[in-house]
Amino acid sequence: MVNQIPPSSLVAVNTLQSIAKGSVLAGSSNTNSLGQNLVQAQVLTATASPSSGAATTGAAGYTRTGAAPTSQGQYQATVSVQGQVYKAVSNVPLTPGQTVTLKAIGPQLLQVVPTPSAAQQTLLSQLKTYLPQQQSLDQLQPLLQRLTLTPTALALSPQAYSAMQSIKQQLPKKDELKQPDTLKSAVQNSGFFTEKRLLKGESVSQDHKALLWQALQNLEPEHPMRKAVEGRLARIQVMQLENMQRDNEQHIELVMTSPQQELEPFRLRVKRDxxxxxxxxxxxxxxxxxxxxxxxxxxxxxxxxxxxxxxxxxxxxxxxxxxxxxxxxxxxxxxxxxxxxxxxxxxxxxxxxxxxxxxxxxxxxxxxxxxxxxx
Structure with a gap:
């Protein structure tokens, strides 16, 4: 039974505990023209406060009166992009000479994009790792159907065979999800709350993600079933990481079995309005x-x-x-x-x-x- 979080998923748990509000920086920060989504520039002048008529400090040390921010709580600045001077706004104070990343919000106006925190950079790195690994249920379907064969025929150890059987048996049946208690249990064991449940000391013996971990621990590195199990884990991991960027909203994907013994996704979104x-x-x-x-x-x-x-x-x-x-x-x-x-x-x-x-x-x-x- 899995009773601890694998190192690969512990990173996501630590990120979950430390990440603050804000989205992960997407795209390249090395863009060289305003025609792209993001551009890097050097700050020439910047307002000292977000209030109207704030004093502005220049790169050479002189001061002058700056124009009022374009919106309440924003700081104004001028920046240099490929020798051209543009106006920019920022939610945080800027320093002349500072290099910042910006996005265009008007023909001559740029918005400073916050530099990702260490937690956000970790989250982005995790997404880049798991996105190409995730696989659809079509890859898992034939593997679970083959469990009617013997462990020897599947070249599985008894432990690996038992782990794969547990994954199959844990999946809720489509008709059973009509019952509120069954649906509640299916959501709890969907694999989207595994790390939180482990940290709280709860049992995860029927948890989808924990059972996938257990299968990986018993599958040989080159076994053909391993890639499909890793792909399903990656799919859950990607959705968990995406959920961490949402406020008051969670996206969950359950896997259920149809009367024809086919795997079907059941997606739900829970949001506090x-x-x-x-x-x-x-x-x-x-x-x-x-x-x-x-x-x-x-x-x-x-x-x-x-x-x-x-x-x-x-x-x-x-x-x-x-x-x-x-x-x-x-x-x-x-x-x-x-x-x-x-x-x-x-x-x-x-x-x-x-x-x-x-x-x-x-x-x-x-x-x-x-x-x-x-x-």
Whole structure:
């Protein structure tokens, strides 16, 4: 049984504990023209404070009155890029002669990009390591199907064979995820919280990532199954590292088995909606948003969004109009009544055709406002 974190994943745990808000610097910092995303430049002058009319210190030591920052809390500067002088803004004070990385936010205006911290640099390094290693479930599928053969036929040691069997048996069945307790257990054992659970001293005997670690410890370096196991681990690791850059939001990918014994991904996103709730408010009074993606036949997807604050709001995005016709109003009301019979108050229900978008090009085709259930 895995009872400690492998060194390769310990880096991610340390990063998780130390990283602060902010995104990892993406792209190259050696770009030489303003036509690229990022550019390096030398600071010529810089305001001493972000207030209007601040004194400006020049590279030669002279001072003059600087213009007001373009936005509250920002410092102004002039920078030299390939002999040309540009205006720049920064969220932190700058020093004349300092070399900074900038991005263009206007024809003659640049924004200073913060230098990645040591933790952010570690996170970026980890992403570069794991991104090319990750593999789809298509690579793991045939390996688990071959476990009907004997260990000798698969050239596996008894320990490796047992570890691979444990991975297969741990995967939840598609029909079982209809039960709340099963879904909760599947999320907990998804491998996306393994390091946190180990640090808290919790058992990870049924944890997907821990079982993958255990399999790697018992697989020979050149065994053909090893690459697929490493690829699945890398996929989880990449998503964990990406989650570390998100505030109040987690993306999780579960692996479930269909009645045909095929592996299927089940993706969900859990988000606390800060626009409608205060972080200091009790958990039951906060706004929560959960997004679920279901992959069905012919690469079609159904997307479900659940918004919850004391009552449940349901939004469905369906592949096409035929699905909308199938989920008619009587079917929708039947679902709502079933939820309310279990004590879950439903505030509204909406159906769309298409995929979720931020703009307004998708209109609800079936809306059931439940004004009698308002909080």
């Amino acid at each position: 800060e626009s409608g709730s205060s972080p200091e408010a009790p958990e039951q009074q906060q706004n929560w948003q959960i997004d679920l993606d279901f992959e069905i036949e012919d690469n079609e997807q159904i997307h479900i969004r659940l918004d919850y604050q004391q009552a449940l709001g349901i939004s469905l995005w369906l592949p096409d109009k035929s699905w909308d016709d199938t989920l008619s109003e009587p079917v929708s009301k039947s679902l709502i009544n079933a939820l309310q019979d279990k004590g879950i108050r439903v505030s509204n229900y909406q159906q769309f055709v298409g995929r979720p978008k931020e703009d307004d090009d998708i209109r609800p085709v079936n809306t059931l406002p439940l004004i009698d259930e308002k909080v």
